[in-house]
Amino acid sequence: MIRDSIKAAQIAAMKSGDKPRLAAVRLILAKLKDRDIELRTATTKPDDDAMVIEVLQKMVKQRRESIQLFEEGGRPERAEEEKAELVVIEEFLPQQLSETDTKAAIESIKAETGASGMKDMGKVMAELKARHGTQLDMGKASGWVKEALS
Incomplete structure (x- = not known):
């Protein structure tokens, strides 16, 4: 622990x-x-x-x-x-995901959920947090999700 x-x-x-x-x-x-x-x-x-x-x-x-x-x-x-x-x-924090790994996770979630635009950002962010919340700075991840969906 x-x-x-x-x-x-x-x-x-x-x-x-x-x-x-x-x-x-x-x-x-x-x-x-x-x-x-x-x-x-x-x-x-x-x-x-x-x-x-x-x-x-x-x-x-x-x-x-x-x-x-x-x-x-x-x-x-x-x-x-x-x-x-x-x-x-x-x-004391778990090892954080690198930028490359985070973007790969975002792309896989985007493909799985069928996200196509900014209207789907909440869905992608929720799934990203559920899967990798302890390994991410969600502030940075938010920018990368916007970038991926625009």
Whole structure:
């Protein structure tokens, strides 16, 4: 389980005295705890790994946006801190599909569903997320789906 590897990374970071890494891992664990608390009242609970991946993907997206804003705002030192956190967070995500593999998956889904234009984008995106949601940055994939359907 991904959660176990995150906890093991926390222990390793504590033993090695790597404070920036430890801070990032603790941040991940705090977000997971928040999500666990949210799900206490939920009627259906997602698979633990799926939930962890969802939280990590959200954190990655937030870090990328922060990096861009800090760089535009002339705060390179804060952008570097965010980049360091991003590297740690991405370690725990499953291997992401390459651009080539993603485009191939989009083409196969497009052929299977008979998608021909932009009106079918939702159908293609839903199927893509169902099959490869944990291995994709859906923001980038969205652009590639638009490109394939136009």
